[in-house]
Amino acid sequence: MSPYDPSAYPSFAVTVDLVVLTVRRHSLCALTVRRGEPPFQGRWALPGGFVKADEDLADAAARELVEETGLCVHDPAAPESSGNGAHLEQLGTYGDPQRDPRMRVVSVAHLALAPDLPAPRAGGDANSARWSPVETFLDQDGEQGSLAFDHAQILGDGVERARSKIEYSSLATAFCTPEFTVGELRRVYEAVWGVALDPRNFHRKVTGTPGFLVPTGGTTTRQGGRPAQLFRAGGATLLNPPMLRPEV
Amino acid sequence: MSPYDPSAYPSFAVTVDLVVLTVRRHSLCALTVRRGEPPFQGRWALPGGFVKADEDLADAAARELVEETGLCVHDPAAPESSGNGAHLEQLGTYGDPQRDPRMRVVSVAHLALAPDLPAPRAGGDANSARWSPVETFLDQDGEQGSLAFDHAQILGDGVERARSKIEYSSLATAFCTPEFTVGELRRVYEAVWGVALDPRNFHRKVTGTPGFLVPTGGTTTRQGGRPAQLFRAGGATLLNPPMLRPEV
C-alpha cells in the first residue's frame, strides 16, 4: 500500500465557508446568501465555495470574500492599503460525514470582520445576499429562520470567537472605518457583546491602553453632540490588561 | 455543471495531525514519531493519518491518539472515565498546496494535552516514538532538528494555543494526574510558560478561584517537604479573572 496509490485513502471535497460580521445600526450582523440550488434550495446559508486545486485555504477564503462583498483582506504586511480592508482568520473545520447530503465535504470556515458597508452584492444579484442580525439565526431552535447545512453551528462559533477575541485584542477596530471615535468603538463593543458600557470608564480604558489608539488630530460631530477626537488603530494587537466583558 | 459531478470540484486527501503535549521533568514535551517511508523518511514528524471515508474529524483524531499513545479522550459527557483521559480539541487546518510533495493534502491539526505517561508506544516500536522538549523543534531554524512537512509550524501553533489557553481556562489540570497538589499544578504552569511563579501567590490564586480545585481530603509527600493537600479538577472550565502570565 504505497502512499502514492490514490485508492489507499479516501477522497474529499474541500470548501471554505465565511462568517462575515459587521455592526449595523447597533447590532451585530452576518452576511448570508440565498441558495439557488439544491440541497437547501431557497434557504439562507453562509457564503462559501470550493477550494481550487492549487489554491491555499486562506487564498480561497479571501477570494470568496471579494466575490461576495468586494472587501479586500487587510494585509498585515501592507497596512497602508487599509481603505476597505477586512480582518480574515481561520475559524475551524467542519467535517461531519453527513453534513452535506451530496457527498463528503470538509469545510474550512473563516471569520471575517468588516466595517459597515453600503450594501451587499452577490454576483450582481442584490436580492440573494443580505445582512441580518445574528440573533435571527441563533436564537430560535425552530426550523424557520435556520441556516442550511451546519451553518448555524458555524455562525455561532464565529460569533463566539469574535465576542471573546475583542476582549484581549484590538480586533474591534476591524469593525470601524479607518478613522473613528471612542464612542463609535464603544458602540462596537456594545453591539458585539449585547451590553451597555459606561462611556466614561470605556474612554479611560481605551485611551489609557498604550498602542491601542492613535489620535489623528481631527475631530468629528457625525454622531451629534460635542465633537469627538478621531483615532486610528494603533500598532498593538494584544491588549494587556484586556477589556472586561461585564458579567452575565 | 451539477454539484454532483465529481469533476466539478477538485479532490483532496484529508488527514489529522496531532500535537500531543505533556509535562515531563519540568519541561513541555511533544510526542513525535519517526517517519518510516518517504517523503521525509527518517525525519521526526507529528503523529497523524488519513481520515476515513465515513469518519468524523474528531473521531479520526481520537483514533490516532489511541493508536499512538493508548490515551482515551476525556469525554465531557462521562467525566468519571477520567482515569487515563486526555484533552483533545481542534487546533487548525493546514492546506498549503505544496505542503505534501506527493499530492494535495489538507491536514486538520488537533491539540491533545495529557498527563505524564510512562513511555510512548507506536505500534509496538518503541524506538520510533519519543517525547521531546518542544524547544528542540521550535528554537533553532537550522534544518537539523526540524520536523517533516509543515509540522514545526503546527507544533508552534499548538504550543501557543496551550500557553494562552491555560491562562483563562482550567485546562492546565489536563496535564496532571487525576489527583494533584497545588505545587504540581504550579509546575505545569511554569513548564508550559517557561517562567517561575511565586508559590505563595499561586497558591492563593488557585485555591481562591471558585470551582477550579476541589480538595479530596488526602495529602501526599511525593514531592518531598511538607505534605501537600490533594485536589481534583473542579467543574469550572473558564477562569475569571484569569491566571496572569508574567511579562516578557
Place this chain on the structure above:
DNA sequence: ATCATAGTCGTCTGGCTGACGATAAACACC
C-alpha cells in the same frame, strides 16, 4: 539536632475597575 525542601498563611502596596458627579462643546428649537 540540624538542615533542606516544599507547603501554607498573612501583610502591605500599587494599579486597575466600577460607580458616578461634573464640565464641555456641538445642535435643535423657540
Place this chain on the structure above:
DNA sequence: GGTGTTTATCGTCAGCCAGACGACTATGAT
C-alpha cells in the same frame, strides 16, 4: 440669544486583586 438635548471628556473615590515578600509548618535527609 436662551434652553434643552446629545455626546464627549475629565475627576474622584472605594474596592478588589496581583506582585513582593515575611513568617511559620511539616516532612525527610544527614
